[in-house]
Amino acid sequence: MPLTRKAYRAAILHSIADPAEVGIEASYEYFEDGLLVVDNGQISALGHASELLASLPADIEITHYQDALITPGFIDTHIHLPQTGMVGAYGEQLLDWLNTYTFPCESQFTDQAHAEEVAGIFIKELLRNGTTTALVFGSVHPQSVNAFFEAAQKLDLRMIAGKVMMDRNAPDYLTDTAESSYLESKALIERWHGKGRLHYAVTPRFAPTSTPEQLTLAGQLLGEYPDLYMQTHISENLQEVEWVKELFPERKGYLDVYDHYQLLGERSVFAHGVHLCDDECARLAQTGSAVAFCPTSNLFLGSGLFNLPMAEKHKLNVGLGTDVGGGTSFSLLQTLNEAYKVMQLQGARLSPFKSLYLATLGGARALRLEERIGTLQPGTDADFLVLDYNATPLLSYRLKQSKSIAETLFVLMTLGDDRTVAQTYAAGNLVHQR
Structure with missing residues (x-):
């Protein structure tokens, strides 16, 4: 060359x-x-x-x-490819919003042509908004991830993505099984992880939609491939936090569910963390895990205000996420506009230099890629x-x-x-x- x-x-x-x-x-x-x-x-x-x-x-x-x-x-540490077509959906909080809008929208990704079309639109939107690396949720369908990685590879982009693992508490048309999610994830890892500038993320949607068997296999994948990523959601909404307590009464809290199944670690990114407590922040920091701060989405879905000063106190790695389609913009500039307001509402300040850090080097550190990007x-x-x-x-x-x-x-x-x-x-x- x-x-x-x-x-x-x-x-x-x-x-x-x-x-x-x-x-x-x-x-x-x-x-x-x-x-x-x-x-x-x-x-x-x-x-x-x-x-x-x-x-x-x-x-x-x-x-x-x-x-x-x-x-x-810019580095977006939390975004959903299959929600591009329902961004800006009216009037619900998290759990109703998933059932009313998200799941029906994600079901369309059984169709390969649809997956390819949306992957093209999605990558164009990222680049138009200056996002050069993103940590991306696919749908439950492997073709959503194949389509995304194919499009990203053509442009030599540094991208991380994974197929959602979801074997309960979701419509039948959108669930996999513990075993199929393991085998399909493994095939995607073998095909894409480390190819060019692409990386794979093991992606259980969130604790309520995975059985203990599926979470066990997610942890097993991380053990089999030591440099994989793991992405999921945590403590976004108070109803969701209560639901996790009901589903996992034997665990001492939401984070402890993931901890028990060995999902914490240096390449694990937990989206939202709005309702984390001090002990959970300390545990995330201790394991080298990171949180994706998604202010636009947290305001849009009425989830609450992320406590950035508490995360800083524990030296917890924090990146920024647009969380499209709960978030209403692919723009990390607009996401920082909302982050500033989230801090103001808590009597805290967000300096423009901290904002720049969150959108670039902070995101790179959350992804353990600061030697390469950010x-x-x-x-x-x-x-x-x-x-x-x-x-x-x-x-x-x-x-x-x-x-x-x-x-x-x-x-x-x-x-x-x-x-x-x-x-x-x-x-x-x-x-x-x-």
Whole structure:
């Protein structure tokens, strides 16, 4: 393959640490006139244009963006592929919403052509919104995951997904069995896990829809393939928490169900965690597990407010999730807009630099991929975005009043959406152009 070397010049910003651990000033690097150099899909240099330009060969192609900010690609740690067609469904809380809208929508994925069509739409939406890596729930049907991975592989995207395991408390047309879920998951793992930039996640939907036998086999899969991911839901809604107590009276709480079946670990991501207690946060942190904070969905379904300060106190890894279709936007900028309000309602502040961290490096750490994605450090994959300061008339006018990168960043997160993402690059390739 011929060497491909390109450079990108603009204002450049990325997180290098969690502001909760090192303070805001030490948590990011900002280059007002920066240069990003990409070699064969990886970042090879980052710094001030004035310092780097002289070291580049005369014939290198340099793309210069005016009135724009380059950031790492966004990382969505919780989203549902088969719910794309029912996003923005009216009027229910979690358990009724699943039965009324979600399950009927997911049943359509028995059809391979439908799975392929939705996978294409879904990936386009991710990239249009600047999301370069996502942790994705398929449906119970293996074809949902095959279709997604096929589409992601064509674009050399770093994506993680899994087939839902669900053998009870769901409509007959949508359940598998403990045994079939194990065998189908295993076949998908053999086919896709570690292929290119793709990874597989063992995906029990949530404790109420899996029998103890199925949860046992989910834990067995994790034991058989040590670098697999595990994704599920936890403590999203108070009714759901009570239901888990009824179904598993022998366990001491919701998290303990998953703990008992060996589903906690360094690549385990639990969505929501709105109603976790201190002890559960401590246990998640102790096992290296992570939580996906899904503010848009938690507000839309009336689930409650995630306690980010409590998670920070326990040094628990937290990523950000859109949770489409409970969440109403593929945009992590819009998700951060909601996250800020969730913190405000609890008398806490969310700084724009913590927000940037959650959408990029925080997500990468939750997925144990910080050596590959989430920053613009040399040696990482060239997954990055170009955010346009003039994307809308209001944004353009508002940013002309900005006096600092902190203010600019915050305005992008409150007024920005898919229109703000001018270009998305994955592994150095342009995969979305507005």
